[in-house]
Each structure stands twice: as C-alpha cells, then as structure tokens.
Amino acid sequence: MAKSYYGKYPDERGKYGKYGGRYAPEILMPALEELDAAFAKFYPQQRFKTELKQLLKDFAGRPTPLYFAGNLSKRWGCNIYLKREDLLHGGAHKLNNTLGQGLLAKYMGKTKLVTETGAGQHGYGTAIAGAQLGLEVKVFMGDEDIKRQHYNVYRIQLSGAQLVPVHSGSRTLKDAINEGMRYWISHVEDTHYLMGSVVGPHPYPMIVREFQRIIGKEIKQQIVEQAGRLPNGIVACIGGGSNAMGAMYDFIEDDVALYGAEAAGEGGDTGKHSLPLTRGRLGVLHGAATYLLQDDFGNIKESHSVSAGLDYPGVGPEHALLKDLGRLQVGEITDQEALDACVELSRVEGIIPALESSHALAYGKRIAQNYHPEDILVINVSGNGGKDLDILQKRLRFDL
Amino acid sequence: MNRIDLSFQNLKKRGEAAFIPFLVLGDPATNHTLEIVKAIEPYFDLLEVGIPFSDPLADGPTIQEGYQRAFASGMNSDKAFELMAQIRQITSKPLIILTYFNVILNRHGNPATGIQDFFNDMDKAGVDGVIIADLPVEEATDVWKYAQTLGKYIIFLVAPTTTPQRLAKIHQYAQGYLYVISRLGVTGAQAQLSDLTIETIKRVQAKEKIPLAVGFGISAPDHVRAIVKAGADGVIVGSAIVDLIKTHQANPSEMVRHVEDYAKKMKEATRRE
Numbered sequence: 001m002a003k004s005y006y007g008k009y010p011d012e013r014g015k016y017g018k019y020g021g022r023y024a025p026e027i028l029m030p031a032l033e034e035l036d037a038a039f040a041k042f043y044p045q046q047r048f049k050t051e052l053k054q055l056l057k058d059f060a061g062r063p064t065p066l067y068f069a070g071n072l073s074k075r076w077g078c079n080i081y082l083k084r085e086d087l088l089h090g091g092a093h094k095l096n097n098t099l100g101q102g103l104l105a106k107y108m109g110k111t112k113l114v115t116e117t118g119a120g121q122h123g124y125g126t127a128i129a130g131a132q133l134g135l136e137v138k139v140f141m142g143d144e145d146i147k148r149q150h151y152n153v154y155r156i157q158l159s160g161a162q163l164v165p166v167h168s169g170s171r172t173l174k175d176a177i178n179e180g181m182r183y184w185i186s187h188v189e190d191t192h193y194l195m196g197s198v199v200g201p202h203p204y205p206m207i208v209r210e211f212q213r214i215i216g217k218e219i220k221q222q223i224v225e226q227a228g229r230l231p232n233g234i235v236a237c238i239g240g241g242s243n244a245m246g247a248m249y250d251f252i253e254d255d256v257a258l259y260g261a262e263a264a265g266e267g268g269d270t271g272k273h274s275l276p277l278t279r280g281r282l283g284v285l286h287g288a289a290t291y292l293l294q295d296d297f298g299n300i301k302e303s304h305s306v307s308a309g310l311d312y313p314g315v316g317p318e319h320a321l322l323k324d325l326g327r328l329q330v331g332e333i334t335d336q337e338a339l340d341a342c343v344e345l346s347r348v349e350g351i352i353p354a355l356e357s358s359h360a361l362a363y364g365k366r367i368a369q370n371y372h373p374e375d376i377l378v379i380n381v382s383g384n385g386g387k388d389l390d391i392l393q394k395r396l397r398f399d400l
Numbered sequence: 401m402n403r404i405d406l407s408f409q410n411l412k413k414r415g416e417a418a419f420i421p422f423l424v425l426g427d428p429a430t431n432h433t434l435e436i437v438k439a440i441e442p443y444f445d446l447l448e449v450g451i452p453f454s455d456p457l458a459d460g461p462t463i464q465e466g467y468q469r470a471f472a473s474g475m476n477s478d479k480a481f482e483l484m485a486q487i488r489q490i491t492s493k494p495l496i497i498l499t500y501f502n503v504i505l506n507r508h509g510n511p512a513t514g515i516q517d518f519f520n521d522m523d524k525a526g527v528d529g530v531i532i533a534d535l536p537v538e539e540a541t542d543v544w545k546y547a548q549t550l551g552k553y554i555i556f557l558v559a560p561t562t563t564p565q566r567l568a569k570i571h572q573y574a575q576g577y578l579y580v581i582s583r584l585g586v587t588g589a590q591a592q593l594s595d596l597t598i599e600t601i602k603r604v605q606a607k608e609k610i611p612l613a614v615g616f617g618i619s620a621p622d623h624v625r626a627i628v629k630a631g632a633d634g635v636i637v638g639s640a641i642v643d644l645i646k647t648h649q650a651n652p653s654e655m656v657r658h659v660e661d662y663a664k665k666m667k668e669a670t671r672r673e
Contacts (some may be wrong), residue, residue, distance in 0.1 A: 007448065013538065021539055022536065022538060022539065023501055023534045023535060023536070023539055024534060024536060025457070025458040025533055025534055025536075025557070025559075026536055026556070026557040026558060026559045026566075026570075026581070027458075027559035027560075027563060027581060027584065028556075028561075029536050029561075029562070029566060030561045030562065030563050030566065031561070129661075168461075168464060169454070169455070174455065177457075178455055178456075178457045181456060181457045182458075182460070182586045185585060186584055186585040186586065186587055187584070187654070188561060188584060189584075193488065194480055225461075235604065254470075281509070281511065282505075282511040283502045283505060283506050283511065284500075284501045284502045284505055284534070285455060285502065286444075286455075286457070287534070292502075294506060295509070296506075296508070296509035297476040297477045297478070297503065297506070297509070298453070298477070298502040298503040298504070298506030298507070298509075298514075299452075299453060299454035299471075299476075299502075300454045300455050300502075300528070376406075
C-alpha cells in the first residue's frame with residue numbers, strides 16, 4: 001500500500017512524479033488552462049454533482065452490480081467478484097467519463113465535442129453524451145479500427161455524431177488522437193476536446209480519473225456489503241488506463257493488491273504488442289510524459305493487440321508513477337490468453353466480455369493461483385463483447 | 401553573439417524583414433535538401449529545418465507528408481545532425497531546428513541524457529536555435545538551461561489565443577525571435593491571410609521588443625508585404641515550399657529551380673517600400 005498518496009498527484013504543474021505535465025502546442029495552452037479552471041470551479045458544485053449523479057443513475061444505470069462469480073471461483077480456486085461495467089449504458093465504463101466531461105463542457109458554454117476513439121466505445125459514449133446533452137459531436141477514428149469495430153461505427157452515426165475516418169500513420173487510436181487534437185487546435189473556442197482516457201496533457205488524466213472513480217467507490221461499498229471486507233486484489237486491463245484508474249484509485253492507500261493487464265499482442269518478445277509499462281521507455285506523446293513504445297530516435301512505434309481499445313503505444317502518467325512506486329503490478333497478456341478468457345467467461349458464467357476486459361480476466365486467472373480459497377479478487381469487466389463478435393467469429397472459427 | 405541576433409540587426413539596418421524558409425531534412429532525400437539549400441542560400445536570411453517526428457500533432461497534411469517522405473528516405477536524428485553539419489558548410493546564416501520534444505528527450509534513445517546530448521549535437525553541427533512545437537514555456541526550463549550554457553536559443557511560439565499573462569511568461573525566456581502563429585490551426589498554406597494575423601502581430605508587438613517572425617499559412621508575396629507592413633520582422637514559409645517539393649519530386653532539377661524561383665520572389669517582398 002502507499003500511505004499518504006492522496007492529495008499529492010497531480011502537483012500544480014500536472015505532474016505525477018516525473019510523468020504527466022502539459023506538453024502541448026502553445027495554441028492549446030489557454031484552452032487547457034480554461035479547462036483546469038472550469039473543472040476546479042464546477043466539479044465541487046452541488047448543482048453539478050447532483051445533475052451528474054442523476055444522469056449516471058437514471059440514464060446510464062449506475063450503480064452497476066458487483067457480481068460474485070461462483071462458477072469461476074470454483075474453477076480458479078478463490079473468490080472472484082466481477083464489477084459489471086459491461087452493463088452500463090453504451091456497453092462499457094466509458095459513459096462515466098463522457099457524461100461527466102459532456103456536462104462540464106456544457107457548464108463551460110461549449111457547444112461542440114470532439115474526440116478520438118479506438119475500439120469505438122469512447123466514440124459511442126461521446127455520441128450518447130452529445131445526444132443526451134444537446135451537444136454537436138465529431139469523432140475521429142482510425143481506418144484500421146473502423147474495419148475491426150464497425151458495429152460501434154454504426155452506433156456512433158446512429159446517435160447523430162459525425163464520424164471522421166483517419167488515414168494517417170498506423171490508422172489506429174494514436175493517429176485518431178493526433179487528428180482530433182489538430183481539429184481542436186483549429187476550433188478551440190467553441191469546442192471541448194473530450195479525452196477518452198487518463199492520458200493527454202494536464203488536466204485530462206486528472207479529470208478522467210475523477211469521473212471514473214465511481215467504479216472503485218462502488219466496488220468498495222459493494223464488497224463490504226457482500227463479503228464484509230475489502231478484497232485482496234483488484235484486476236483491470238490497461239490501455240490508456242481509465243477503467244483501471246477508476247477501479248483502483250480509491251484502494252491505493254488500502255492493503256489491496258493492484259493488478260493491471262497490458263496487451264502482449266502476439267507476445268512480449270515478438271515486438272508486436274502494446275506493452276508500454278513493461279517494455280517501454282520514458283517519453284512524451286499527446287501532451288504527457290509517460291512510458292512509451294518508441295525507437296532509438298524518439299519516434300513512436302506502432303502497437304499491436306487483438307483488442308482495439310488496448311492498441312496504444314502509451315499509457316496514463318499516473319499508472320507510470322504507480323508502477324515505479326511498486327504499487328501497481330503489471331502482467332503481460334497475449335491475444336490468445338485474452339481470447340481463451342473471453343470464451344471461458346462466456347461459457348462458465350454466461351457473460352461475453354469485451355476483448356479489452358478479457359485481458360483482465362486472463363490476468364485474474366493467472367494470479368488467482370497465488371491466492372487461497374477464502375481470498376477475494378475483484379476483476380473489472382470494463383465492457384461487453386458485443387462489439388467484438390466479428391473478431392471472435394474469425395479467431396474462434398465458429399461453425400454453423 | 402548568436403547568429404540570429406546578428407541577422408535581425410543587419411536586416412533592420414537594411415530596412416528589410418527576414419525571409420525564413422522551412423525545409424524538412426531529407427525530404428525527399430538528403431542530397432535534395434542540400435541542393436535546395438545551395439540554390440536558395442542567396443535569398444533566405446535564416447533557415448528553419450525540421451527533424452521529422454512520427455506524431456507531429458501541430459502540423460497539417462503537407463508537412464506530415466514531408467516527414468513521411470523523409471522517413472522513407474531513412475531520415476532520423478543522427479542523419480539530421482550529419483545533414484545540418486553539411487548545411488553549415490554551405491551557409492553562415494542562422495540555422496534553426498524545428499522538431500517535437502520527444503526527439504530531443506530521447507536523443508540516443510536515453511531520456512536521462514537526451515536533452516544534454518541534443519544540445520551538444522546542435523553545437524557541433526553549428527545550429528543556432530531550436531523550435532519545439534509541443535514544449536510550452538512552463539515545461540521548457542530544463543531545456544532552456546542546457547541551451548543557455550551553449551549560447552543556443554529556444555524559439556518560443558505565440559498564438560492568437562495566447563493570453564497577456566502567458567505572453568509575459570514567454571517573454572521572460574524568449575530569445576532570438578518570437579514565432580507568431582498567424583491563425584487558429586495547424587501548419588498549412590492558405591490563399592488568404594486572416595484578419596486575425598494582423599491583429600495578433602499588433603497585440604504581440606505592443607508588449608515585446610524581440611523580433612517577431614510570423615508563420616502558418618503564408619504562401620504569397622502579398623501575404624509577406626501585408627505582414628511586413630503590419631510591423632513583423634520576418635516571415636516563416638513552410639508548407640508552400642514543401643508543397644513545391646512534393647509537386648516536382650519526380651524531377652529533382654525542376655524541383656530545385658521552382659523552390660529557388662519561389663524563394664527569390666518571396667525575399668523580394670520582404671524589402672520595405
């Protein structure tokens with residue numbers, strides 16, 4: 001555990017130790033300062049809190065259940081609880097953040113939202129928030145991701161948002177962020193950039209963390225109600241890392257182990273992976289200092305994962321700090337391990353998890369071996385696998 | 401004295417503004433960059449050169465494609481410094497790098513020594529300053545410290561959105577010249593100059609004594625004359641040149657000739673009437 005952690009990060013410069021910060025073009029700096037001031041002003045206000053709480057409860061469906069997975073517990077040899085963010089409206093945890101930031105944008109007097117998306121869940125979440133709050137939405141999405149997550153593309157368009165395909169670079173999440181930021185640079189006055197994860201220049205990692213903390217707060221209350229005590233460990237997948245930060249933050253000062261699953265793609269030694277925390281190096285991308293996949297000249301390398309939502313060469317700056325502090329343990333989960341975990345949960349519990357969340361499940365299965373039957377692990381099922389059916393069908397070769 | 405200061409002093413005496421072209425190092429190949437520099441040397445007053453970065457989020461499609469062509473020709477920061485040393489043999493005018501912070505921080509693949517190594521390499525290659533597109537003044541103190549020890553300048557950017565408070569902060573660290581971004585947007589040529597450009601020049605000028613060089617979207621001699629008339633001390637022209645390189649890349653001698661003609665025309669427009 002890390003005593004006296006709270007209140008220190010980020011510092012007044014937006015740093016988490018040597019990570020984070022605000023490495024942004026000058027043209028965006030006033031907007032980031034404005035956002036920082038607006039968050040400090042509106043977030044603590046009772047009116048804002050009440051309005052957001054109401055939206056999360058009546059519209060999005062919070063609290064989500066904490067479910068004791070009895071069948072899985074028997075197989076894995078300790079008590080497994082699943083936090084069912086897959087049951088949140090939109091099919092993933094993303095709405096916690098998009099409704100929060102959408103409301104904030106409205107309080108700031110912005111009329112438009114722009115964002116990026118990888119798996120499409122955040123893009124869809126933003127489209128939902130835009131429809132609900134009456135804000136115009138533009139979503140940048142890489143060509144590659146459009147192909148592998150086309151159901152979410154339809155959902156985004158059906159919800160009235162404009163989808164902009166990105167053809168540059170690796171045509172995945174990182175390039176969608178570049179294009180979204182470029183658009184924001186040109187439309188900064190009436191537009192809020194709705195960052196989808198705990199990444200980007202300060203204050204984004206902090207704002208997204210605060211809106212996602214609801215996951216961990218609910219887990220804490222629910223596990224005490226159901227099991228009478230805190231869990232031994234919490235497991236979540238880490239791409240940018242918003243579901244992990246949300247689930248874990250309120251346990252940082254507790255005697256609870258924190259486990260983050262990174263996507264090892266075809267394997268950590270193949271070079272085809274998304275493992276910035278375990279295989280990356282300090283660098284600066286998308287406005288923040290953090291662990292990055294990069295070459296010897298500081299150019300960012302393409303990441304690989306079967307899961308579009310984890311296919312990102314960087315990671316949230318606070319995860320980088322928690323790893324350095326020894327507070328966060330990071331596991332490498334391959335595409336195959338994640339696919340196997342997806343099948344296992346579907347068959348054993350009747351829950352089809354997103355491929356992102358399947359990484360957390362596979363890591364949970366691995367570490368469950370180190371625990372006793374009376375121990376408790378909470379695994380965050382961050383999203384529903386409905387968006388991944390094409391990939392699952394292709395990889396698992398279902399026969400009719 | 402830093403070559404940049406000397407250059408602006410001499411221009412002032414002659415009643416001219418600076419013509420500052422921008423080239424991507426290695427676009428489309430290193431020998432072409434050298435030939436273009438040789439051809440336009442009589443016309444530029446300072447030269448900005450870009451070390452390509454994989455994720456240039458302040459740049460529009462034209463410069464992004466220039467970076468892609470440079471990467472395709474094998475460009476990286478090692479080769480960029482070799483090329484800059486060769487450029488230094490061709491010209492005694494100020495040479496300024498434009499890049500993104502990670503290229504500096506991870507010089508030689510080591511963030512513990514990257515910044516120091518980068519400035520030592522700049523010194524060896526005879527480079528006078530550096531523009532870092534994603535390094536605002538708040539994050540620049542470490543970099544600024546290394547720059548000072550070697551007499552190198554960090555060129556800061558100011559945007560139409562920059563507040564008076566930020567402008568004051570930037571002024572504390574600014575040396576050489578201020579890069580004034582002419583509009584809200586990324587790099588890229590445009591046909592018309594926006595009113596915002598003139599407004600921004602006037603606003604920044606009222607506060608600063610440092611030379612102002614205006615960039616983003618400047619492509620025609622008319623733009624240059626308008627900007628110089630508004631009181632700027634220099635114009636930075638990137639995308640329009642990178643566009644010419646792209647258009648004529650199949651025929652290198654044509655490419656060099658087009659860029660040379662363009663540079664000559666643009667330089668003439670910097671002479672105050």
